[in-house]
Amino acid sequence: MKKNVAVIGVGAVGVEILRILKQRKFPIGNLKVFARSSRIIEVDGDQYQVQAISEENFDGVDIALFAGTEGEKGASVLYAHKFIEKGAVVIDNGNDFRLKEDVPLVVPEVNRSQIAKHKGLISNPNCTTIQAVVALGPIHQNFGLNSFILTSFQATSGAGKQAAKSLWEEFLSLVNQNKNNDFDNLDLFIKEKPVAFSNQIAFNAIAQIGGIGEDGFTSEEVKVVNESHKILGDDSIRVSATCVRVPVFTSHSESIYFITKKSATLEDVEKALKEAEGLVYLKDGLCFPLESQGKDDVYVARLRKDPFVENAFWLWCVADNLRKGAALNAVQIAEELL
Amino acid sequence: MKKNVAVIGVGAVGVEILRILKQRKFPIGNLKVFARSSRIIEVDGDQYQVQAISEENFDGVDIALFAGTEGEKGASVLYAHKFIEKGAVVIDNGNDFRLKEDVPLVVPEVNRSQIAKHKGLISNPNCTTIQAVVALGPIHQNFGLNSFILTSFQATSGAGKQAAKSLWEEFLSLVNQNKNNDFDNLDLFIKEKPVAFSNQIAFNAIAQIGGIGEDGFTSEEVKVVNESHKILGDDSIRVSATCVRVPVFTSHSESIYFITKKSATLEDVEKALKEAEGLVYLKDGLCFPLESQGKDDVYVARLRKDPFVENAFWLWCVADNLRKGAALNAVQIAEELL
Numbered sequence: 015m016k017k018n019v020a021v022i023g024v025g026a027v028g029v030e031i032l033r034i035l036k037q038r039k040f041p042i043g044n045l046k047v048f049a050r051s052s053r054i055i056e057v058d059g060d061q062y063q064v065q066a067i068s069e070e071n072f073d074g075v076d077i078a079l080f081a082g083t084e085g086e087k088g089a090s091v092l093y094a095h096k097f098i099e100k101g102a103v104v105i106d107n108g109n110d111f112r113l114k115e116d117v118p119l120v121v122p123e124v125n126r127s128q129i130a131k132h133k134g135l136i137s138n139p140n141c142t143t144i145q146a147v148v149a150l151g152p153i154h155q156n157f158g159l160n161s162f163i164l165t166s167f168q169a170t171s172g173a174g175k176q177a178a179k180s181l182w183e184e185f186l187s188l189v190n191q192n193k194n195n196d197f198d199n200l201d202l203f204i205k206e207k208p209v210a211f212s213n214q215i216a217f218n219a220i221a222q223i224g225g226i227g228e229d230g231f232t233s234e235e236v237k238v239v240n241e242s243h244k245i246l247g248d249d250s251i252r253v254s255a256t257c258v259r260v261p262v263f264t265s266h267s268e269s270i271y272f273i274t275k276k277s278a279t280l281e282d283v284e285k286a287l288k289e290a291e292g293l294v295y296l297k298d299g300l301c302f303p304l305e306s307q308g309k310d311d312v313y314v315a316r317l318r319k320d321p322f323v324e325n326a327f328w329l330w331c332v333a334d335n336l337r338k339g340a341a342l343n344a345v346q347i348a349e350e351l352l
Numbered sequence: 353m354k355k356n357v358a359v360i361g362v363g364a365v366g367v368e369i370l371r372i373l374k375q376r377k378f379p380i381g382n383l384k385v386f387a388r389s390s391r392i393i394e395v396d397g398d399q400y401q402v403q404a405i406s407e408e409n410f411d412g413v414d415i416a417l418f419a420g421t422e423g424e425k426g427a428s429v430l431y432a433h434k435f436i437e438k439g440a441v442v443i444d445n446g447n448d449f450r451l452k453e454d455v456p457l458v459v460p461e462v463n464r465s466q467i468a469k470h471k472g473l474i475s476n477p478n479c480t481t482i483q484a485v486v487a488l489g490p491i492h493q494n495f496g497l498n499s500f501i502l503t504s505f506q507a508t509s510g511a512g513k514q515a516a517k518s519l520w521e522e523f524l525s526l527v528n529q530n531k532n533n534d535f536d537n538l539d540l541f542i543k544e545k546p547v548a549f550s551n552q553i554a555f556n557a558i559a560q561i562g563g564i565g566e567d568g569f570t571s572e573e574v575k576v577v578n579e580s581h582k583i584l585g586d587d588s589i590r591v592s593a594t595c596v597r598v599p600v601f602t603s604h605s606e607s608i609y610f611i612t613k614k615s616a617t618l619e620d621v622e623k624a625l626k627e628a629e630g631l632v633y634l635k636d637g638l639c640f641p642l643e644s645q646g647k648d649d650v651y652v653a654r655l656r657k658d659p660f661v662e663n664a665f666w667l668w669c670v671a672d673n674l675r676k677g678a679a680l681n682a683v684q685i686a687e688e689l690l
Contacts, residue, residue, distance in 0.1 A: 161661075165503035165607040167557050167596065179535050189527050197517050202601065202642060218642040219505050219598060219605050221654055221668045230618075230656025254658045256607040256666055258505065260557060261599050263540065267557050269503040269594040271609075280568075304540060304556040316559055318568030320592045323499075328594055330559045 015352060016043035017076040020097070022089050024049045024064055026175040027107055028081035030341035032057045038345060041352065046071065048089075067093065075102040077348050081341070082108025098134035103351055105136050105344050112137040112241060119244045122346045123291040124151035129350050136347055141339025142166050142234060142257060143241040146268055148312040148338070149331045152290040153283060154246050158275030160325070161252035164238060167260045167267040168223060169303060170215060172335050177210035178263050184208070184216035211259060220259040232257060265303035266335045274325045280317070283327055287314055292338070301332040309334055310342055353690060354381035355414040358435070360427050362387045362402055364513040365445055366419035368679035370395045376683060379690070384409065386427075405431065413440040415686050419679070420446025436472035441689055443474050443682045450475040450579060457582045460684045461629040462489035467688050474685055479677025480504050480572060480595060481579040484606055486650040486676070487669045490628040491621060492584050496613030498663070499590035502576060505598045505605040506561060507641060508553060510673050515548035516601050522546070522554035549597060558597040570595060603641035604673045612663045618655070621665055625652055630676070639670040647672055648680055 019042050021031050028049070035042060036058070047055075048067040055062050065071060067089065072078075078097040082088025088108025097104050111117045118128035119137045124147050129136060139147070146164060153159060171178040187204045208214050212222070224233030231239075234257040243249035274283075287295040294301075294311045301313035312333040320326035333339055357380050359369050366387070373380060374396070385393075386405040393400050403409060405427065410416075416435040420426025426446025435442050449455045456466035457475045462485050467474060477485070484502060491497060509516040525542045546552050550560070562571030569577075572595040581587035612621075625633040632639075632649045639651035650671040658664035671677055 163501055163609045165594075167505070167598070182535055182538065185523055186527065186533070189524065195524070197520055200520065200601075202645075212638075213640055214642060217600050218640050219600060220638070220640065221605065221607070222638055229659055230654065252658075252660045254609065254660070254664070254666065256503075256609075256654070256668065258605075258607065260505070262555050262557060263538075267559070267596075269559070269596065269607075271501045271592065271594075300550075300558070300560055302551055302556050302558065304552060307540075316568065316594070320590075321567055322590045322592070326592070328592065330594065 016041045017352065018044040018074050020046040020048060020075045020078040020102070021081060022048045022067065022078060022093065023081035024055055025081060026171050026178065026336055027340045029057050030336045031079050031081055031344060032062060034337065034341050034345045036060065038349070040345060040348065044074065046075065069093070069096050072097050072100050075100065077351060078102045078104045079344050079348065080104060080106040080108060082106060094135055103132065103134060103136065105138060105347050107138040107340055107344055109140065109237065111135055112139060113244065119241060120347050121147050121245055121343060122350055123148050125245050125247065126350055129347060138340065138344045138347065139241045139245060140234070140237040141172055141266060141335040142168065142268070143238050143245065144339050144343055145266060145312045145331055145333035146238065146270065147242055147245050148290070148292050149270070149287070149314050149329060150272060151246065152286040153272065153274065154248070156286045157278045157282070159246070159251045160273040160275045162270055162272035164255040165269045166255065166257045167262065167303070168257060169262040169264050169266055169335050170210065170259065171264045172266065173210060180208070180210035181215055181261055181263065184214060188216055215259060215261050217261065221256065223257045223259055262303045264307040264334055264336055265332055266339060267303050268331045270329050270331060272327055273323070278325055280319045283317060287317065301330070303332055306332045306334055308337070310337055312338055354379045355690065356382040356412050358384040358386060358413045358416040358440070359419060360386045360405065360416060360431065361419035362393055363419060364509050364516065364674055365678045367393070367395050368674045369417050369419055369682060370400060372675065372679050372683045374398065378683060378686065382412065384413065407431070407434050410435050410438050413438065415689060416440045416442045417682050417686065418442060418444040418446060420444060432473055441470065441472060441474065443476060443685050445476040445678050445682055447478065447575065449473055450477060451582065457579060458685050459485050459489070459583055459681060460688055461486050463583055463585065464688055467685060476678065476682045476685065477579045477583060478572070478575040479510055479604060479673040480506065480606070481576050481583065482677050482681055483604060483650045483669055483671035484576065484608060485580055485583045486628070486630050487608070487625070487652050487667060488610060489584060490624040491610065491612065492586070492589070494624045495616045495620070497584070497589045498611040498613045500608055500610035502593040503607045504593065504595045505600070505641070506595060507600040507602045507604055507673050508548065508597065509602045510604065511548060518546070518548035519553055519599055519601065522552060526554060553597060553599050555599065559594065561595045561597055600641045602645040602672055602674055603670055604677060605641050606669045608667050608669060610665055611661070616663055618657045622655060625655065639668070641670055644670045645672055646675070648675055650676055
């Protein structure tokens with residue numbers, strides 16, 4: 015039952031896919047790793063030969079995992095159909111096909127039944143959406159969601175490995191330019207132009223991820239709305255989001271206020287969360303992005319009822335944006351294909 | 353018209369009060385600075401003699417500014433009434449008296465008329481509330497607020513100077529323990545027990561500020577509800593909050609979703625914000641906590657209309673938590689007393 019697998023892209027998400035395929039002992043026959051240029055990379059001590067992407071090497075692949083980074087047009091636009099023509103099923107982490115009618119958009123815990131409907135291509139949702147629907151899916155299923163209002167605290171690695179690295183380099187610059195360590199007179203602005211984001215992200219927060227559309231919402235915020243509707247199978251849910259970049263390397267956090275259609279007590283919602291797949295519900299504890307890095311589950315804490323509004327609740331939700339938010343979810347889809 | 357002024361407390365807020373009194377040329381006759389122990393401190397090149405607090409030195413003070421830090425019981429509980437007995441008006445930054453019926457809770461831009469009703473003591477609201485009501489006050493006045501849902505991104509200095517300093521020290525530790533600068537294998541957990549917060553705050557987010565009550569809300573979140581009701585003079589507004597600490601030194605950011613009672617277009621709300629006092633409305637630009645440090649105004653950006661819900665909007669609001677969120681607001685109240 016071994017499958018021949020191709021991984022396309024070896025940025026933050028591609029590396030995480032290679033790591034997870036191994037960790038989960040995915041039954042790989044032949045593995046091909048493609049990127050723009052050929053090289054050898056090392057992941058957790060294993061070396062991988064990366065080949066420059068070229069159609070003539072697409073033969074014999076059963077599952078092609080495109081590790082397209084958020085934001086830039088994915089390699090899948092150019093190459094996905096070539097893989098499909100040659101008999102592979104493509105799982106695409108990029109944004110290009112997610113809303114296409116004949117492309118299932120899948121978070122296995124929430125809508126794995128959609129996978130069977132694929133016509134060669136299955137899309138992996140945006141990281142911000144994935145963890146939200148893992149938490150809200152069971153609530154929607156049990157009580158129906160009337161609305162949810164989401165504010166995100168997004169890690170720099172969501173913009174790629176170079177972006178995460180530039181956060182570290184900003185800190186090194188700040189420590190360097192404050193060698194006298196005079197806390198009362200810290201010089202907190204790096205001298206160089208920020209590399210990865212519009213502004214310095216060290217000791218800052220940037221309330222814009224992606225371009226801003228005519229209605230004032232960013233592309234990231236629009237993704238949360240459209241992808242949640244598609245995955246939850248209900249576009250009557252009133253979804254709205256503000257997405258913010260914070261100085262964290264990995265794991266997004268989300269503050270979510272939601273209102274159910276059916277009457278629900280706190281205990282009802284707790285029960286749904288406790289029974290949910292792929293989710294750890296912390297009744298009393300708290301979850302943190304730093305501590306969630308490298309973990310597979312979506313963590314939910316601080317569930318509470320708005321005392322002034324019927325059926326309205328808050329929750330705080332944290333997940334590794336590179337794993338459940340991207341690579342792990344893609345590999346889980348691949349596992350469903352086995 | 354000079355006034356004799358006392359400043360009680362020389363932590364982050366107390367130092368900022370001294371700075372602002374000078375910057376705004378507050379007409380000071382005699383200035384007394386009190387703290388637990390006597391010492392000399394320097395603020396912007398000026399030296400201040402700090403005396404150990406003692407009732408016998410409370411005579412002849414016209415205005416006493418208590419720089420109580422959030423969280424701990426303020427010195428005002430012990431000493432405010434002593435100052436009042438001796439004829440001073442007390443402006444208290446602490447939490448102890450804010451909700452008392454005969455104590456005005458004032459943000460001058462929003463409810464300066466309340467100041468005249470004082471009986472010796474005026475309370476300064478919590479930092480998180482102040483910037484929210486500066487932004488929402490003019491909207492409530494023009495259209496009535498049905499509700500607002502707030503998620504905060506709060507600076508470490510809100511927990512005092514030592515807390516802010518410990519953020520810096522966490523970074524120094526991290527740089528030190530990663531001297532080889534191997535980004536792929538960064539050791540991101542500091543070895544020491546975190547000093548200021550329950551968990552490491554560097555490269556993290558902590559979704560709890562203050563203790564958690566029976567209903568699951570933190571004291572910080574409850575403050576936003578109760579104080580907003582009192583300042584806006586309307587406890588029918590459905591207010592709910594999630595308050596989160598982020599690795600920022602100074603300036604809180606807030607993501608606010610609000611629904612007006614009266615019908616309002618985007619242009620209507622923009623007009624109210626443009627005309628608002630103490631507020632800079634950025635129609636196209638963005639505001640950032642790092643860049644707002646040291647500024648007096650509350651900055652509002654990313655105003656947009658939820659296309660799916662009538663009269664529902666988002667805004668992003670940033671202000672210096674030590675200045676407008678504490679010291680500046682207190683000095684502004686003092687100026688109104690002149």
